[in-house]
Amino acid sequence: MQILINPDRKEWKNVLQRPYADNSAVLKTVQDVLTDVKARGDEAVKELTKKFTGVALDRFLVSAEENNAAENKVTGELKQAIQQARKNIEVFHAKQLNEPEVIETLPGIQCWRKSAGIEKVGLYIPGGTAPLFSTVLMLAVPAQLAGCKEIVLCTPCDKEGKVHPAILYAAQQCGITKVFKIGGAQAIAAMAFGTKSVPAVYKIFGPGNQYVTAAKQLVQMQGIAIDMPAGPSEVCVLADETAEAKFVAADLLSQAEHGVDSQVLLVSTGLSIVNKVQQEVEKQLSNLSRKEIAVKALTNSKAIVVNNIDEAIDLVNEYAAEHLIISCKDADAIAERITNAGSVFIGNYSPESVGDYASGTNHTLPTNGFAKAYSGVSVDSFVKKITYQKLSEEGLKNIASTVVQMAEAEGLDAHANAVKVRMAE
Numbered sequence: 001m002q003i004l005i006n007p008d009r010k011e012w013k014n015v016l017q018r019p020y021a022d023n024s025a026v027l028k029t030v031q032d033v034l035t036d037v038k039a040r041g042d043e044a045v046k047e048l049t050k051k052f053t054g055v056a057l058d059r060f061l062v063s064a065e066e067n068n069a070a071e072n073k074v075t076g077e078l079k080q081a082i083q084q085a086r087k088n089i090e091v092f093h094a095k096q097l098n099e100p101e102v103i104e105t106l107p108g109i110q111c112w113r114k115s116a117g118i119e120k121v122g123l124y125i126p127g128g129t130a131p132l133f134s135t136v137l138m139l140a141v142p143a144q145l146a147g148c149k150e151i152v153l154c155t156p157c158d159k160e161g162k163v164h165p166a167i168l169y170a171a172q173q174c175g176i177t178k179v180f181k182i183g184g185a186q187a188i189a190a191m192a193f194g195t196k197s198v199p200a201v202y203k204i205f206g207p208g209n210q211y212v213t214a215a216k217q218l219v220q221m222q223g224i225a226i227d228m229p230a231g232p233s234e235v236c237v238l239a240d241e242t243a244e245a246k247f248v249a250a251d252l253l254s255q256a257e258h259g260v261d262s263q264v265l266l267v268s269t270g271l272s273i274v275n276k277v278q279q280e281v282e283k284q285l286s287n288l289s290r291k292e293i294a295v296k297a298l299t300n301s302k303a304i305v306v307n308n309i310d311e312a313i314d315l316v317n318e319y320a321a322e323h324l325i326i327s328c329k330d331a332d333a334i335a336e337r338i339t340n341a342g343s344v345f346i347g348n349y350s351p352e353s354v355g356d357y358a359s360g361t362n363h364t365l366p367t368n369g370f371a372k373a374y375s376g377v378s379v380d381s382f383v384k385k386i387t388y389q390k391l392s393e394e395g396l397k398n399i400a401s402t403v404v405q406m407a408e409a410e411g412l413d414a415h416a417n418a419v420k421v422r423m424a425e
Ligand SMILES: NC(=O)c1ccc[n+]([C@@H]2O[C@H](COP(=O)([O-])OP(=O)(O)OC[C@H]3O[C@@H](n4cnc5c(N)ncnc54)[C@H](O)[C@@H]3O)[C@@H](O)[C@H]2O)c1
Pocket: 029, 049, 052, 053, 125, 126, 127, 128, 129, 130, 132, 135, 156, 183, 184, 185, 186, 207, 208, 209, 210, 211, 212, 230, 231, 232, 233, 258, 259, 261, 262, 322, 363, 364, 365, 366, 367
């Protein structure tokens, strides 16, 4: 991890750049995948799966037998953990549902807004380097709460053509029945355009690698909605001298192990904590099964020492991390000053892993600085909000002159007439 001391503000943009900023080669590959799947459907999906993963599939839908077999392969302890996590996620997300409230803007003019679940949604569950069954819960629970009628799930399979049993178990727990064993850009294309076996959906959700994220962004240009660009995982830890180096190192490594393109950032007001964290990182690395991946991700990562806490807060707001951990003396007060982050973890006992799995908040979050403008997935992501209005004759009288004045001033006589014709009766 590179250490930078007091970089000039003018340099922040460069310093805070994410790895692999130039994705033109990925975009080219993905564009070809999309064109192929759109033209040739299932045949293209089969060929591309073989090409990118080496797996030859003759069908994509996970069968009832595969589902039953998977249930038997998940241990009782893991089943309990999945159920506990699912419950917490449901409790947290259920509070996001709200009843429509009718507002009377003028006597006789009633306006309201109602949420309607998006009818057809596609969930992408990453599975290239780790079977992220926790993501099933993060997407399927809010989709079900929102009332989405058709929920399709795509996830890559292993070399034997099998989907990880915990992914299937989590899907069962969330009432998802259509699971397709395809991944990458070809899965996004299949859900976007539809194929003989994969239904087309209106909106696609879920994180993924660069290929998946690019595919989502490109299908969006063709009219299919997406949740957000949720790419390689990242965490920023803001730590002062009161932070526990062991905890900070563990948090940094927890995201570095996701992928070689992950980025972790340590921002601090003192060099001594940075040095201690570096030593801890070295120590803890040796015990990790995904050490190679974490080591590569650490080469993209930085520790930045700044002059004071105000500068540190400006820097983390500029970075707009997917996850921000605040390990500082005044963590609560600092949290109040955070304007850009996907999800914030306050204090020494709030590791990001807890939000990744089970506290109840969603782990599908904007990466790559998109937290400046995007929110993470919530029930809201799965609904559209339809506005309604109902006017009585008195209500129309109360607003008529306002509308007529404005319509005529815009030169739109027909608009004005739609009101006048009713008032003339
Ligand atoms: N932002 C979030 O909320 C969030 C949440 C969880 C995971 N993540 C991120 O999701 C990512 C998961 O990535 P993953 O790779 O493990 O799984 P993945 O399922 O996203 O991608 C695997 C698929 O990518 C395709 N692929 C791989 N190499 C390719 C190539 N050279 N050309 C074309 N296609 C190729 C293959 O089809 C493969 O099946 C990680 O980067 C992780 O950090 C992000």
